[in-house]
Amino acid sequence: MRKFEEYNQFQVYGATVLTFIEGFSAFTLLANQFLLDEQLGTTDGAGGLVIEKEKLYPMSNLLRAFARLGKEFGDLPLYRAGLTIQKNAFYPPSMLEQGIAGAFDFIDLGYYLNHATRDGKPLFDVVTQKVRHPDGIGHYALRAVPGKREIKGFIDAPYPCPYTHGVILGVAQRFEPSATVSHDPGPCRKLGDKACYFTIKWS
Numbered sequence: 580m581r582k583f584e585e586y587n588q589f590q591v592y593g594a595t596v597l598t599f600i601e602g603f604s605a606f607t608l609l610a611n612q613f614l615l616d617e618q619l620g621t622t623d624g625a626g627g628l629v630i631e632k633e634k635l636y637p638m639s640n641l642l643r644a645f646a647r648l649g650k651e652f653g654d655l656p657l658y659r660a661g662l663t664i665q666k667n668a669f670y671p672p673s674m675l676e677q678g679i680a681g682a683f684d685f686i687d688l689g690y691y692l693n694h695a696t697r698d699g700k701p702l703f704d705v706v707t708q709k710v711r712h713p714d715g716i717g718h719y720a721l722r723a724v725p726g727k728r729e730i731k732g733f734i735d736a737p738y739p740c741p742y743t744h745g746v747i748l749g750v751a752q753r754f755e756p757s758a759t760v761s762h763d764p765g766p767c768r769k770l771g772d773k774a775c776y777f778t779i780k781w782s
């Protein structure tokens with residue numbers, strides 16, 4: 580896996596930072612502290628944490644906070660954080676009109692849309708329909724298998740394996756409530772491999 584410092588030139592919208600708190604809801608104060616330790620968010624007068632959805636935060640700091648969360652509390656809060664991205668992340672309206680297979684064509688664009696360059700330009704430009712830094716933050720590269728109720732592919736984004744597992748389950752179940760996601764045997768980013776491979780199925 581690449582080092583988090585390699586993402587110093589990128590930022591992430593507060594909506595994604597907020598998924599961190601949701602995944603970690605049983606330990607809100609600790610989650611807030613992890614984020615504050617990485618200069619993510621500010622405290623309000625009452626000791627609460629303020630994260631603004633539309634504001635940009637440094638991506639490598641969020642990656643470090645996620646890594647710390649995983650190290651101290653395991654996969655579950657990471658997985659739950661990924662699932663909740665459905666509630667907070669912004670996707671192009673055209674994605675919502677697609678079925679599950681179409682949705683997975685858009686998930687990578689949604690991922691890029693939720694990140695930005697250091698000077699505040701979203702990595703997916705909705706006006707020109709172009710991606711800035713096409714390989715800058717890795718990909719959610721998952722595609723429908725023709726003739727089957729199945730989607731397969733890989734993820735090489737720097738967010739933790741269980742987090743991205745939760746993300747794709749959340750997307751899949753938004754379209755197909757029976758959807759399940761399994762991590763294919765073999766390479767895993769947790770083991771230092773470049774990518775994780777997943778299979779999504781529904782009935």
Ligand SMILES: [Zn+2]
Nearest residue numbers: 740767768775
């Ligand atoms: Zn993995």
